Amino acid sequence: MIEAAKRVVPGSKIYAIIGHEAERVKQAVAETGVNFILQQEQRGTGHAIMCAHDALAQYGNVIVLSGDVPLIRPETIERLCRIHTEKHAAMTILTAVPANPHGYGRILRRPGSKTAEVAGIVEQSALTGKQLKITEINSGIYAFRTTALLAQLDHLKTDNAHHEYYLTDVAGLLVKARDRVLALEADDAEEVLGVNTRAELARLDGLLRARKAAALMANGVTIFRPETCTIDSSVEIGEDTVLDPFAQVLGKTKIGADCRIGSFSVLRDCELGDAVEVRPGCIVTESKVHSKAVLGPYAHLRPGTEVGERAHVGNFVETKKARLGRGSKANHLTYLGDAEIGENVNVGAGTITCNYDGVFKHTTVIEDGAFIGSDATLVAPIRIGARSYIGAGSCITEDVPPDSLAIARGQQTTKPDWARKKREAQAAAKSK
Numbered sequence: 445m446i447e448a449a450k451r452v453v454p455g456s457k458i459y460a461i462i463g464h465e466a467e468r469v470k471q472a473v474a475e476t477g478v479n480f481i482l483q484q485e486q487r488g489t490g491h492a493i494m495c496a497h498d499a500l501a502q503y504g505n506v507i508v509l510s511g512d513v514p515l516i517r518p519e520t521i522e523r524l525c526r527i528h529t530e531k532h533a534a535m536t537i538l539t540a541v542p543a544n545p546h547g548y549g550r551i552l553r554r555p556g557s558k559t560a561e562v563a564g565i566v567e568q569s570a571l572t573g574k575q576l577k578i579t580e581i582n583s584g585i586y587a588f589r590t591t592a593l594l595a596q597l598d599h600l601k602t603d604n605a606h607h608e609y610y611l612t613d614v615a616g617l618l619v620k621a622r623d624r625v626l627a628l629e630a631d632d633a634e635e636v637l638g639v640n641t642r643a644e645l646a647r648l649d650g651l652l653r654a655r656k657a658a659a660l661m662a663n664g665v666t667i668f669r670p671e672t673c674t675i676d677s678s679v680e681i682g683e684d685t686v687l688d689p690f691a692q693v694l695g696k697t698k699i700g701a702d703c704r705i706g707s708f709s710v711l712r713d714c715e716l717g718d719a720v721e722v723r724p725g726c727i728v729t730e731s732k733v734h735s736k737a738v739l740g741p742y743a744h745l746r747p748g749t750e751v752g753e754r755a756h757v758g759n760f761v762e763t764k765k766a767r768l769g770r771g772s773k774a775n776h777l778t779y780l781g782d783a784e785i786g787e788n789v790n791v792g793a794g795t796i797t798c799n800y801d802g803v804f805k806h807t808t809v810i811e812d813g814a815f816i817g818s819d820a821t822l823v824a825p826i827r828i829g830a831r832s833y834i835g836a837g838s839c840i841t842e843d844v845p846p847d848s849l850a851i852a853r854g855q856q857t858t859k860p861d862w863a864r865k866k867r868e869a870q871a872a873a874k875s876k
Contacts, residue, residue: 445510449521455476460511461480464486479499487608500590501594505528507521517635539581562627668688673689679694681699685705687705691706691711697716700716700719707724708724710728721738727744730747731748741759742760750767761779766785775793778792780797782805789810790814808824809827813830814829814830817837820835831846838853
C-alpha cells in the first residue's frame with residue numbers, strides 16, 4: 445500500500461498512523477521514508493485521523509488509505525484524486541462491488557443522482573429491508589477536502605457497539621451539512637479487499653503475487669507454473685529470463701536479461717547480471733552475481749558474496765563475504781568465507797578457508813591463476829600468490845609466493861604385503 449502511494453506522492457507527504465505494536469510496524473516500513481504518527485489509544489478510525497489533525501491541516505486535500513488493503517494500485521489512487529478534485533467534492537469514497545459483500549458497509553446513493561452522490565454509509569450490522577440487497581461496499585479508502593474533514597471531527601460520536609469514533613460517520617455529517625459526498629467504483633473489486641484473518645491474508649498475498657507474475661510475463665519473462673513461484677512486488681526481472689517452478693525471488697532482487705532461475709532456488713536482495721544460470725536448490729542472499737556466471741546446484745551464497753563474470757560456484761559450495769574474480773571456479777563441496785579470489789582461479793573440492801580464530805575473522809587472498817588442490821585447508825590470514833599450486837590435502841598456514849608449489853601434509857608410508865599378512869594372521873587366530 446505504501447509503495448502504491450509513493451508512486452502518487454513523495455514519501456515525505458505520506459503519514460502512517462501507528463498504534464498496536466507500533467515499534468514493530470515502524471521498523472517494518474522504516475526504509476519507505478514515510479512519517480509516523482502515534483495513536484496512543486486505539487479508539488477507531490475517526491480517532492486515528494484526530495491524532496493526525498495538525499499534520500493534515502497543511503494540505504488542501506488528503507487521501508486516507510487502509511493499511512490492510514495491500515492490492516490497491518497507484519492508478520486507482522490517482523483516479524480517486526482526479527475525480528475528487530475535478531468534482532470539487534468534500535469527500536469521495538472509493539467503492540467496489542465484490543462477489544460477496546458480506547461484512548462490509550454499504551453505500552447509499554442519493555435517489556436519481558447522476559453525479560454519483562452519496563446519501564450515507566450503512567454498516568453490515570445495521571442493514572435493513574431493501575438495504576440488504578445493496579452490493580456496493582465501502583472500501584475504507586477516501587479522498588477528503590481537508591477543511592471539510594477536520595471541521596467534522598469534533599462532531600463524531602462513540603454511540604456504537606465498540607464505543608469508537610468511526611471515520612465512516614463523516615460521510616453522513618457532510619451530507620447533513622450539504623457538502624458534496626461522491627462514490628467512485630473501483631475497476632477491480634479485488635484491489636480494495638481487506639485483511640482480517642490469516643486465511644484472507646494468504647488469499648490476498650496470492651492475488652498480489654499473481655498480479656506481479658502476470659506483469660513480468662507481459663514484459664517478456666517466462667515463468668513456468670507461476671502459481672508455484674513466490675515473487676515479491678519489488679523484484680525486477682529482465683526480458684527472456686526464465687523462472688522454473690517453485691523458484692522464490694524476494695526483497696529488492698534485480699535479475700538481468702536471459703537468466704535462468706532453477707526450481708527451489710531462493711534469491712533475496714540480490715543483483716544478477718545478464719545470462720546468469722542459477723541451477724536448482726540455490727540459496728542466494730544479499731549477493732551480486734555478474735553476467736554469465738553459473739551457480740549450483742545447491743550452492744549457498746551468504747551476504748557479501750560477489751561472483752565475477754563467467755565464474756562458477758557449484759555443488760554444495762558455501763560462500764560468505766567472498767569475492768570470486770572473472771572465470772574462477774569452485775565447483776564442489778567447498779567453504780569460502782572472508783575470501784578475496786582473483787581471476788581464473790581453480791578451487792578444488794573440499795577446500796576450506798579457515799577464517800575464524802574464535803575471536804576475530806581473517807581474510808584469505810588467492811591471486812589470479814592459482815590452483816587450489818582438493819581438500820586443501822587455508823588458515824587465514826594468508827595470501828596465495830598468482831599462478832601458485834597448492835597440493836591436494838595440504839594445510840597451508842604461511843603465505844605462498846607467486847608461481848610456487850606448496851605442499852603441507854604428512855609423509856606417505858607404504859608397507860608392501862601388510863594387508864595380506866594381516867588377513868592371514870586373522871584367519872590363523874580364528875582357526876584356534
